[in-house]
Amino acid sequence: MILQKLVSKLSQMLVTLVGVSFLTFCLTYLAPGDPAAMLLEAGDTIVSQETLDKTRAELGLDKPFLVQYVNWAGGVLHGDMGMSYSAKKPVTDKLLEGFAGTLTLAAVTIVFVLLISLPLGIWSAVHRNGWQDYLVRTVSFIGVSMPTFWLGLIFLYVFGLKLGWFPIAKSAVTAQGIVLPALTLALYMSSKYIRQVRTVFLEELQQDYVVGARARGLSERAILWKHVLPNAVLPLITLLGMSIGWLLGGVAVIEMVFSWPGIGNMAVRAIAMRDYPLIEGFVLWISIVYMAINALVDLSYVYLDPRLKKEAH
Amino acid sequence: MTVFRENKLFAFYTGLVVLIVLLAIFAPYLAPQDPMAGNMKLVLQTPSAEHFLGTDKLGRDIFSRILCGTQISLFMALCLVALIAIVGTLVGVLAGFFGGWLETILMRFADMMLAFPGIVLAIAIAGILGGSVVNTILALLVVSWAKYARLVRSLVLRLRNQDFIQAAKIQGAKTSSILWRHILPNVMPMVVITGAMDIGTMMMEIAGLSFLGFGAQPPTPEWGLMLNEGRQYIQTAPWLMIYPGLAIFIVVAVFNLWGDSLRDVLDPRQE
Numbered sequence: 001m002i003l004q005k006l007v008s009k010l011s012q013m014l015v016t017l018v019g020v021s022f023l024t025f026c027l028t029y030l031a032p033g034d035p036a037a038m039l040l041e042a043g044d045t046i047v048s049q050e051t052l053d054k055t056r057a058e059l060g061l062d063k064p065f066l067v068q069y070v071n072w073a074g075g076v077l078h079g080d081m082g083m084s085y086s087a088k089k090p091v092t093d094k095l096l097e098g099f100a101g102t103l104t105l106a107a108v109t110i111v112f113v114l115l116i117s118l119p120l121g122i123w124s125a126v127h128r129n130g131w132q133d134y135l136v137r138t139v140s141f142i143g144v145s146m147p148t149f150w151l152g153l154i155f156l157y158v159f160g161l162k163l164g165w166f167p168i169a170k171s172a173v174t175a176q177g178i179v180l181p182a183l184t185l186a187l188y189m190s191s192k193y194i195r196q197v198r199t200v201f202l203e204e205l206q207q208d209y210v211v212g213a214r215a216r217g218l219s220e221r222a223i224l225w226k227h228v229l230p231n232a233v234l235p236l237i238t239l240l241g242m243s244i245g246w247l248l249g250g251v252a253v254i255e256m257v258f259s260w261p262g263i264g265n266m267a268v269r270a271i272a273m274r275d276y277p278l279i280e281g282f283v284l285w286i287s288i289v290y291m292a293i294n295a296l297v298d299l300s301y302v303y304l305d306p307r308l309k310k311e312a313h
Numbered sequence: 314m315t316v317f318r319e320n321k322l323f324a325f326y327t328g329l330v331v332l333i334v335l336l337a338i339f340a341p342y343l344a345p346q347d348p349m350a351g352n353m354k355l356v357l358q359t360p361s362a363e364h365f366l367g368t369d370k371l372g373r374d375i376f377s378r379i380l381c382g383t384q385i386s387l388f389m390a391l392c393l394v395a396l397i398a399i400v401g402t403l404v405g406v407l408a409g410f411f412g413g414w415l416e417t418i419l420m421r422f423a424d425m426m427l428a429f430p431g432i433v434l435a436i437a438i439a440g441i442l443g444g445s446v447v448n449t450i451l452a453l454l455v456v457s458w459a460k461y462a463r464l465v466r467s468l469v470l471r472l473r474n475q476d477f478i479q480a481a482k483i484q485g486a487k488t489s490s491i492l493w494r495h496i497l498p499n500v501m502p503m504v505v506i507t508g509a510m511d512i513g514t515m516m517m518e519i520a521g522l523s524f525l526g527f528g529a530q531p532p533t534p535e536w537g538l539m540l541n542e543g544r545q546y547i548q549t550a551p552w553l554m555i556y557p558g559l560a561i562f563i564v565v566a567v568f569n570l571w572g573d574s575l576r577d578v579l580d581p582r583q584e
Contacts, residue, residue: 257527272440
């Protein structure tokens, strides 16, 4: 039963990966520019037609489109995503380099998100329809409607330039440099999160077991921390998983604003330089990571929710 | 009209939306200066009585550019949402009503689009095709229709076996007339609600792509692009990045509020 589910899930993921990579491959194939020329040309050197043809044959660029795709996909299965034109380095190296930066940023952001949204969301739920609730909801609405890159620029201007608390445009992974980008992302995500935390807690607070606990004279604090929180963990993990996927793929704008050496920043530059192998690798890599995280979230359910474990056996 | 009388808040937000739409339509007549006309004598002027929000690196009036930018942002976002709704509804109705292999193929495709972060592919598509207004809309359309297709399909599945559809079938109504007269009218309210709630989000994504350089191109007065241009002058001319962002924020906020209240009016079951 569980094996069957796993196989169907994995095959679905595989189909998605093939589809997404094929789509990107089509795009890069149709786009203008000769990859062989781009790989060889560095600066103003002029490359002879002979060398061009030779490189094209070496890279398999003279083959029909489908053969090229199959060759590329075969390489990916062996961990070879081709060479980046702009960096003259293997794509996998470039991806891992950028991914390290993005991963660090994502981890710090998630910590901030939890620190901001959990207390505020719970506070808002406990004081439902009170002034606290309205305050939190208003602030979270403002946060949702604010473009992240604008908030980032304002932070950069105020805290980086005017107050000089944080370095600007360092292009390196530093503890000081991570605060502003992580805070910007965290404020935006928390605005969405607070509402969801609030909804989850409101739902739990109306359950019979809470009424029962109150009837037995337990303090509100004990009910919240000992009984409600453990039950609210499960839906929160789904949300968290989804936002981690978003963080790992969709933060190009913030990485650009703060010159953060992450994978999004790298992808934007790769697109500007028409570095097709790197773009293909980027889209594939992000899709893999995103789906892997979603799968992990699904799996964590089985372990965290005893009811599901029973069903699975 | 009774809708407005009974829902004061919705009436208020609708008024704001109408105001924005009017501003967008009449922007070229309202703008004090030509948004495209540079003046090298007036480069990077601080906000003043003459140039209410300052000027940019080419001496263009920021206030006029932001005002005219309303037209572009609104036009792009509305086009995009309409296209997504049409494509999504079409796919959802086809899949839900006809079922079979067509449903399998369409929904597998939709699942595929939902299984990975769309913005990554949107960046790749818009970037590779080359930044332009049309390519931005195309890129976001490719990655956003699937949500609507799923929604519409589930609605159609629920409708398909209801008595009035069965009755129409037995009476010998043509498939096309069942689709147009019975299925679509019942599906549209949810699609409109979802679409209205997505206008703000789409506006933000369009501005984001433009900010990255994969959307509208200079000298278009598009807000995301203006922020991108202003970014380089953050030290010397902060007004270049403050006001376009403020414009995005206000318009997105108004549309989000309006979308939420429209849902409350049309679909009062949800909280």
